[in-house]
Amino acid sequence: MKKNIRSVFNIKTISAAFLLGFILLHSACNKNFDNVLPKSFRNDTLGLGNNSKKVLYIILDGVKGSVVSSLAPANLTQITNNAIFSYDGVADYQRNTITNAAAWTTMLTGVDYTKHNVSTEAFTGLNLQTTPTLFSGIKSSLGNVRTVSLASTAAFNDNLAADATVKQTLADDAAVKTAVIAELGAGNPSLLVAQFHSAEVAGMANGYTGSTTAYTTAINTLDGYVGEILTALRARKTYAQESWLVVVASNKGGAATSGGAPGSNIYADDSRNTFVAFYNPKFKPNAINKPDVTNLPYAGVGAKFNATNGAVQSDANFLNLGTNIEATIRFNIRWDGSAGNSGYCAILQKRGLTNGITGGVPGWAFIKDDGGIISFNASFTGTTGNSQAKGPTSQKLDDGKWHAVAVRFFNNGATHTASMFVDGIPAQTANLGLTAGNGNLNSPSPLQFGKYTNVDCFITEFAVYNIAIPNADIIAASKKTPLTPITDPYYNNLVAYFKTSEGVGNVLNDALGKAPAMNLVGAANWTNYADISPNLSPAISEAAFKAVPNGVDIPVLIYNWLNIAAPAQWSLMGKFYAPVVSYPTN
Structure with missing residues (x-):
């Protein structure tokens, strides 16, 4: 003899038919954000009906879940009372250096970079024919419904929003907020995506920590925008006849370095730590915390x-x-x-x-x-x-x-x-x-x-x-x-x-x-x-990192909410988070 010198589980996208099958019905009424569903509401598993189900998708670039937890900004904290949420979310369970482009693509396609191929800010390798975005998936499934992308970063719209009915790149996050409020006031979107980038800019320049004033100020400002947007949402004339899923999610976290060695603990990679909330005023709160990977049997x-x-x-x-x-x-x-x-x-x-x-x-x-x-x-x-x-x-x-x-x-x-x-x-x-x-x-x-x-x-x-x-x-x-x-x-x-x-x-x-x-x-x-x-x-298996919401999970719930059964060829990698809700009938 001489010297010569990831319990993983498979995830399947659950079709829309399962959405209400997983929901427990209770008689309750949440007074902080009224959105009473009509008595005639039904689960339209084939995607037919009056388009009352809608999605508001708010993307907060570079907002670390751990910092949101410690800051407890008013509006983001408030929505957790009626949300499936996590301060321990991860952008993905990979160990490469993460970029904004890769994270956005994951959040909009439901697959990570191993399938969508985007790893750099240049979007090199992106093929939307094999990995369609939410805009493309909704267009092919529901036909002529309105989808809107409002972004403060041109690369987001240029690369990912080609199939949106309306896409608009704004000068800054404040302008995005104003445009979102205007769309909610006058438009009839089935999907409204809003991308905010100011926290990422502040974190990149000053550090992504709770002790960095510029960073926390940016997060608190975004929290104010979220509050204004939700106020505009419930002010819609047709709001009482609609059923909105509100998704608020970081695209990624932030750190001086990103990625890790093979087998390393992804929860220790701050560049991947995200805040994720799936909100509807009828959802029961469900906090999803990361497992203790340092104490595995x-x-x-x-x-x-x-x-x-x-x-x-x-x-x-x-x-x-x-x-x-x-x-x-x-x-x-x-x-x-x-x-x-x-x-x-x-x-x-x-x-x-x-x-x-x-x-x-x-x-x-x-x-x-x-x-x-x-x-x-x-x-x-x-x-x-x-x-x-x-x-x-x-x-x-x-x-x-x-x-x-x-x-x-x-x-x-x-x-x-x-x-x-x-x-x-x-x-x-x-x-x-x-x-x-x-x-x-x-x-x-x-x-x-x-x-x-x-x-x-x-x-x-x-x-x-x-x-x-x-x-x-x-x-x-x-x-x-x-x-x-x-x-x-x-x-x-x-x-x-x-x-x-x-x-x-x-x-x-x-x-x-x-x-x-x-x-x-x-x-x-x-x-x-x-x-x-x-x-x-x-060794920590992939299952440990899939135990919290990942970027790939978001499109799965959005498609289900919109009664879209994602075809197998989309190869969605995420899992379905089933809400527990109360349906009032008054």
Whole structure:
């Protein structure tokens, strides 16, 4: 051996027929913003009817959700009383540098840059034939209805509003507000989009923080505009006969830098943090908060190993380390057995031990040791004793938590050496020389998990690398799980990765297909586990970032509100947020 060196779920756009099917009907009346629906109101699933359902879509560029939360501006706060809303929204769940153009395109097409191809402010790659905007989708579905785009940024209208009935680029945000009020007063839009850019300008120049006066002033000014627009909305002569969905959403957040490394926490990327509210005066409030991604359980199904149940490698030569082979082994373990040394049982071994830690039996083993710690123990051909590195006393298996164990075999000059770590903490003997006798670690006995008196544990993610990974990298990666090409810089050096998560059968397979299988002996004891451990940090899946409103989710609800069943070829990536509402009949 030598050195050669996103629980995701699928989202389907729900057709308009489901909108009222997901809504709970209650008898209530919200007095702060009256919009009484007529008794004759019905869900028009085919998009037919009198066009009473309308959408006001207010886009606030660069307004961070966290800053809106701390500022609590009056009007944005007020609408959350009747909205599905989040201060933890994300522009998207990607890790590239985000731009205004990419964020706008996502919000209007319902797909992110991996499909609409826009990543720069130049809109390079945009193809509205394959990823139509809301304006295009409404035009093709509803025909001759009025759609309006009022923007303070020319690029927004020039690139995304070609199919709007009316598009107008205004001098500034104040002019956009005035134009929106005028449209609400005299027009009859089915979709009215208003794009405001002043907070982005202030944030870019001064910083996107709650302590930046220019930025917070811009947000408060926009909040005032929102209030004026909502006042104009309810002043419409036909308002009582209409049903308006009001969407107020940031296109993105803001930060000095944007994006992150593969596998990084998107919630930590302030450039993607957004405020999103789906408002109607009949909606019940529904605050959607981000999950705690720093405290995820290590969960799965695994083979439980004990005195009679174990796993044995089918190739006895696998992991013979000889006198100078360099390698790294790592695995996770949860001990459920007795406390203390548990009779010095061999938990995991390639040695052939059957009773205690008999010296002179060549090979290596991880044993339960005094005080409930785990130790690495080795003996060699032609010797009568053992060489041992005791694990750190702070990391006792007896605590019932998951622990991450690794041992590095390397040549320190002419000395074959082993360094063990438990949860990234070095063993009491940091470098164990493997030179007693002839120092040969080879054993005729195969690799074995469990099947040893007093053993009671899970062993998961047993991995073998063909290099001695540097100590610093072992320590840095000790909590990472699972091992993937994204999370593990040494993934290409893996020669075996037994996840032990099959859940059925009597065989443990190498997930890479490189190493021979291990056979379960005794009764296969597949058992579920889901434990939070300070010693393991499970990878954050895409599902964690889809748990809050994303930019791609907005068109899904808009289409549903307008009774448009989005065709499959639009490939919408968002999910449907079903409102819980009260329908008054007075």
